[in-house]
Amino acid sequence: MAKVLMKGNEAIAEAAIRAGGLVYFCYPLTPQSEVAEYLSRRMPEVGGAYLQAESEVAVANMVYGAAGAGARAWTTSSSPGISLMMEGISYIAAAELPAVFVNIVRTGPGLGGILPSQGDYFQAVKGGGHGDYRCLVLAPSSVQEAVDLMPLAFDRADRYRNPVIVIGDGMIGQMMEPVEFKQPEFPPLAPKDWATTGAKGRKPNVVNSLYLDPNAEEHLNNLLAAKYEKMRREEVRFEEYNTDKPYRVLLVAYGTTARICKTAIAQLAGQGIVAALLRPISLFPFPNEKVLELGRKAEFLMSVEMSMGQMVEDVGCAMGHERPVYFFGRSGGNVPSPEEVVAAVKARLEGSKS
Amino acid sequence: MKTLFKAPEALTKAATHYCPGCTHGIIHRLVAEVIDELGLRERTVGIAPVGCSVLAFNYFNMDFQQAAHGRAPALATGIKRAKPDLICFTYQGDGDLASIGMGEIVHAANRGEKFTVVFVNNAIYGMTGGQMAPTTMPGQVTTTSPRGRNVKDVGYPVRMCELLSSLRTPGFIERVAVHTPQYVVKARRVLKSAFELQRDNKCFTFVEVLSTCPTNWGKTPFEATKWLEENMVPYYPVQNFKHYEEESPKSQTPNSIEGVGHAG
Numbered sequence: 283m284a285k286v287l288m289k290g291n292e293a294i295a296e297a298a299i300r301a302g303g304l305v306y307f308c309y310p311l312t313p314q315s316e317v318a319e320y321l322s323r324r325m326p327e328v329g330g331a332y333l334q335a336e337s338e339v340a341v342a343n344m345v346y347g348a349a350g351a352g353a354r355a356w357t358t359s360s361s362p363g364i365s366l367m368m369e370g371i372s373y374i375a376a377a378e379l380p381a382v383f384v385n386i387v388r389t390g391p392g393l394g395g396i397l398p399s400q401g402d403y404f405q406a407v408k409g410g411g412h413g414d415y416r417c418l419v420l421a422p423s424s425v426q427e428a429v430d431l432m433p434l435a436f437d438r439a440d441r442y443r444n445p446v447i448v449i450g451d452g453m454i455g456q457m458m459e460p461v462e463f464k465q466p467e468f469p470p471l472a473p474k475d476w477a478t479t480g481a482k483g484r485k486p487n488v489v490n491s492l493y494l495d496p497n498a499e500e501h502l503n504n505l506l507a508a509k510y511e512k513m514r515r516e517e518v519r520f521e522e523y524n525t526d527k528p529y530r531v532l533l534v535a536y537g538t539t540a541r542i543c544k545t546a547i548a549q550l551a552g553q554g555i556v557a558a559l560l561r562p563i564s565l566f567p568f569p570n571e572k573v574l575e576l577g578r579k580a581e582f583l584m585s586v587e588m589s590m591g592q593m594v595e596d597v598g599c600a601m602g603h604e605r606p607v608y609f610f611g612r613s614g615g616n617v618p619s620p621e622e623v624v625a626a627v628k629a630r631l632e633g634s635k636s
Numbered sequence: 637m638k639t640l641f642k643a644p645e646a647l648t649k650a651a652t653h654y655c656p657g658c659t660h661g662i663i664h665r666l667v668a669e670v671i672d673e674l675g676l677r678e679r680t681v682g683i684a685p686v687g688c689s690v691l692a693f694n695y696f697n698m699d700f701q702q703a704a705h706g707r708a709p710a711l712a713t714g715i716k717r718a719k720p721d722l723i724c725f726t727y728q729g730d731g732d733l734a735s736i737g738m739g740e741i742v743h744a745a746n747r748g749e750k751f752t753v754v755f756v757n758n759a760i761y762g763m764t765g766g767q768m769a770p771t772t773m774p775g776q777v778t779t780t781s782p783r784g785r786n787v788k789d790v791g792y793p794v795r796m797c798e799l800l801s802s803l804r805t806p807g808f809i810e811r812v813a814v815h816t817p818q819y820v821v822k823a824r825r826v827l828k829s830a831f832e833l834q835r836d837n838k839c840f841t842f843v844e845v846l847s848t849c850p851t852n853w854g855k856t857p858f859e860a861t862k863w864l865e866e867n868m869v870p871y872y873p874v875q876n877f878k879h880y881e882e883e884s885p886k887s888q889t890p891n892s893i894e895g896v897g898h899a900g
């Protein structure tokens with residue numbers, strides 16, 4: 283199929299439709315409202331369901347209801363809206379429902395601003411809602427990758443019966459890039475024989491997250507933990523860049539920041555400094571073993587983020603005390619420039635000499 | 637031999653956990669009888685709330701989803717939008733619907749979502765142990781209004797039927813009671829109308845049921861029915877608030893919106 287030039291938010295919307303995400307609920311919020319605008323036109327054309335809800339709290343619970351009835355349900359929002367959805371996401375995880383949440387991250391905390399940020403890493407990766415649960419978290423670094431990850435997100439949501447978060451910063455949502463819609467093939471999925479579709483000729487199905495018996499609750503927690511363990515084994519995704527030759531510095535960055543790091547690596551090469559990049563695509567599960575393997579070949583690691591330092595904690599955790607792990611980031615909607623990354627790397631290199 | 641009386645198929649054989657004298661059991665039974673009578677059990681999804689009826693899925697013999705506190709109308713919206721052929725009802729208490737779920741119920745009603753709401757109003761938070769609800773009566777003593785509900789401090793009880801009736805969209809709104817056999821018979825008829833309207837894909841349907849809570853009211857079951865009659869019925873009139881009527885295309889023009897004057 284020929285490439286088309288599309289804005290990230292619209293491309294995500296179209297990719298979801300092509301992946302069968304035909305039930306969509308939303309609440310307007312910058313910088314992702316174009317998804318809703320696009321789908322309000324497009325969903326009726328493809329026989330899907332589109333509804334603008336009264337709040338993000340309601341949105342997440344509409345997704346719960348529709349997913350519980352067996353639909354491929356999803357939504358998009360941005361940081362403050364995703365905070366409001368956390369109740370629903372916790373319930374969806376507990377009730378083991380498949381659903382996809384796209385977070386086009388803006389700055390925070392609080393109302394923050396509408397510019398790009400990666401400040402929701404902790405919220406996406408560590409839980410965000412209450413209780414012992416995890417979401418599979420996928421982080422595209424281009425519009426094309428966002429389009430490619432949407433079918434995967436829906437497939438994995440169904441396969442694991444678990445919420446999947448696709449996390450892109452405002453840049454991914456707002457940028458226009460040429461995209462191609464591929465139709466990836468996945469192994470067949472199990473029938474949704476747990477869904478509430480009417481108890482015709484079978485025992486009633488109950489979609490539930492209430493467990494008053496401590497042993498029953500612990501049993502659920504164990505089931506969920508086993509699922510997350512399987513994700514850790516089978517769903518780690520990353521990109522290595524410039525790691526095929528000896529390097530002094532390993533940058534770790536995801537999303538838009540990873541693209542900036544690639545430019546910084548070229549600039550560093552011009553100054554005779556070899557740096558490499560590890561770009562996590564899955565933020566949960568995090569590529570811990572890859573961090574360790576690649577980190578050992580470097581003098582130090584640097585996590586580059588549009589935040590005050592969140593993923594750096596996971597990089598540090600994966601690396602242990604074997605190598606220093608540093609952080610460089612900008613926040614407030616400021617996007618780090620390649621020059622700033624270069625300067626941060628050089629400052630650490632010079633610091634390690636003294 | 638003709639069967640005159642039997643347990644509804646739409647109820648399980650489980651013994652309920654409801655307190656003696658509580659009218660949840662009657663309301664469950666009426667909903668189940670109506671679903672059976674209309675032949676809807678195999679295509680119905682119920683939504684259990686947070687509150688005393690959180691375990692409703694153990695008592696209704698049909699598919700169920702359990703909602704977060706107040707969010708049952710959002711779940712029902714999701715279900716009906718995704719699968720319009722299913723029949724869906726929420727079963728919600730007054731804390732769930734009229735307090736934490738006020739946003740969800742008002743907007744679901746205003747969109748005209750085609751599900752049925754069974755709103756059980758017993759003027760108190762039951763499951764959490766008798767705290768003040770938005771529907772608690774003036775002067776009523778609860779564990780969080782130990783000197784009685786002070787309307788100067790926390791306002792008057794919320795009348796949900798009246799509030800929702802101010803919206804143009806919702807098609808069927810009625811308040812019933814179940815503390816005497818006469819009221820029970822009427823309540824069953826009203827619930828049946830609501831499910832019929834949903835089955836025919838007509839409108840949003842809302843049935844408020846005045847209910848007793850002897851345990852948390854600190855009364856015997858008999859005293860509780862008397863208290864309901866003397867205190868709740870005068871404040872919460874048992875009546876129809878909205879009959880479903882087909883809208884003519886003309887009535888949908890902006891100038892004919894009720895309460896908006898014609899230009900010129």
